[in-house]
Amino acid sequence: MSHFADRFTVLVDACCLAGALRRNMLLSLAEAGFNRVRWSAMIMRETARAIEKTTEGKADPQKQVDAMHRAFPEATVEGFEDLEKAIVTGGLRDVGDAHVLAAAARCGASVIVTDNLRDFPEKLLKPYGLEAKSADDFLADCIDLDNVQAMAALNKMRLRFKRPEYS
Secondary structure: OOOHHHOOEEEEOHHHHOOHHHHHHHHHHHHOOOOEEEEEHHHHHHHHHHHHHHOOOOOOHHHHHHHHHHHOOOOEEOOOHHHHHHHHOOOOOOHHHHHHHHHHHHOOOOEEEOOOHHHOOHHHHHHHOOEEEOHHHHHHHHHHHOHHHHHHHHHHHHHHOOOOOOO
16 A cells, blocks of 8 residues: 555545546545545535536435545544635635635645636645646546556446446
């Protein structure tokens, strides 16, 4: 088992947790030790709303969120509200994303995994020692880090899929 996670924390934005396949890939690699995954309660609420919307009510978003909490009980970041207020005045394009940056900074993340890259400009992230990466780029980086372990983790994930079955 790799121990990349001993030194690498990522905060995953709701937009990357809403889709089942991408969520499973990101969390399977975290489970395999590629990183320490983090999120906030607000990110989980946004994730639940996005799951509800994308599945048109066919999936139980609370069941998905509860499963993520069971798998990663240490993932929820708290105590960043003071930092969030400071960030709101710091020039974010979308002030609604202040909680994401504040939570990432509070937990010592290195990367914010988000597909809203325009909302997290480098000049705003740099003072916090953060960078933003798309989910696809982040997944590719994990696979490049240790191709054998990453593919083993993704294969283990694939074997859990029953409806529909994937090959």
